[in-house]
Amino acid sequence: MAGHMAGALRITGGRLARRRLRVPAAADRGALRPTSDKVRAALFSALASGAGAALEGARVLDLFAGSGALAIEALSRGAAHALLVERDRASARVVEENLASLGLVEVAGVRCDDAARTLRALPAQSVDLCFVDPPYAHTVTSLYPDLVRVLAPGGVLVLERDRRTGDPSPVGLSPIFERVYGDTRVVMLQRAPRAQGHAGDRTEETCVVTTAAIYPGSFDPLTNGHVDILTRGLKMFDRVILAIANNPQKSPLFSVDERLDLARACLGAVKGIEIDAFDGLVVDYAQKKKVGVLLRGLRAVSDFEYEFQLASMNRKLAPKVDTVFMMTSEESFYLSSRLVREVATFGGSVRGMVPDPVFDALEKKLGRGSKKK
Secondary structure, eight states: GGGGOOOEEEOOOOOOTTTTEEGGGGGTTSSSSOOHHHHHHHHHHHHHSSSSSTTOEEEEEHHHTSSSHHHHHHTTTTTEEEEEEOOOOHHHHHHHHHHHTTTGGGGEEEEEHHHHHHHHSSTTOOOEEEEEEOOOOOOGGGGGHHHHHHHEEEEEEEEEETTTTOOOOTEEEEEEEEEEEETEEEEEEOOOOOOOOOOOOOOOEEEOOOOEEEEEEETTTOOOHHHHHHHHHTTTEEEEEEEEEETTTOOOOSSSHHHHHHHHHHHHHHHEEEEEESSSHHHHHHHTTTTTTTEEEESSSSHHHHHHHHHHHHHHHOOOEEEEEEETTTTTOOOOOOHHHHHHHHHHHTTBBOOOHHHHHHHHHOOOTTOOO
């Protein structure tokens, strides 16, 4: 096979430091982009310094193995076992030869298969450290749900991508490290560790994965359509922040403080919902709160054009903040704060369109006291 090798890499640390690895011929065709020794050394230095789970005893998955350098480096530095996945048969044979030459056959396996199919076959929470270093043209977002599923509590996902690529972060993982090396961007994301019970508590450990989203808007006033999006959002996220925008260019019916009080009266007892207000750009607020998802509701096709434009601008301003759209339910698709204000102002009843505390506040604000329409 030596005549078919594109070159050699060197293990940078651990018990196999300075040992050489062969690189498959696919590298000559541009189908393989081995992680350089310099980047690999920096990556593992970050892992060793506390950015993520400990390498000692780790179960490793290398989804686009290439030469196998990343998984082999992990084994050299104390990992217990590794599964290396490479769909190209010739490259997979080179990985097998590298493992054999280093005496790692008993602690590593090679699977010549597609990354997505391999992920689906793996048990949940069976991986402590996962490397995903595909060709730059390969999309990885479709792998996210299974990547999150197979990661154990405290497990780390290491993504290597083109520095110009703006892949969103997987929901359920938190960014812990990001660095650019030349044309390569290395991102590490971690699943939340297990939450330990109190001392003496015999209850089993539970895995707590905290995910959050911000639901921004003026909410002047809060409607049942907003409540619908919030409660359904809690099925997707552990925590949803109702973020009330303070826009001095508008003339709101209710002040920010009044809107905060109404939101607390309607939703303050709902577990998982936080209520807050913000000034300025919502992406700046999201970064301040360390939340990477904005939740938005769509009522009709006409909403989409504006919301898409807004989401694109937010992504331009803050590439790490993504927008998730939810369709409003049939019962609320016609509702908007503007229409509720107009109907109420002209004496129409909005009962059933807004929560009861909001209905009462509208009646009082518009001088109708406790009168019920």
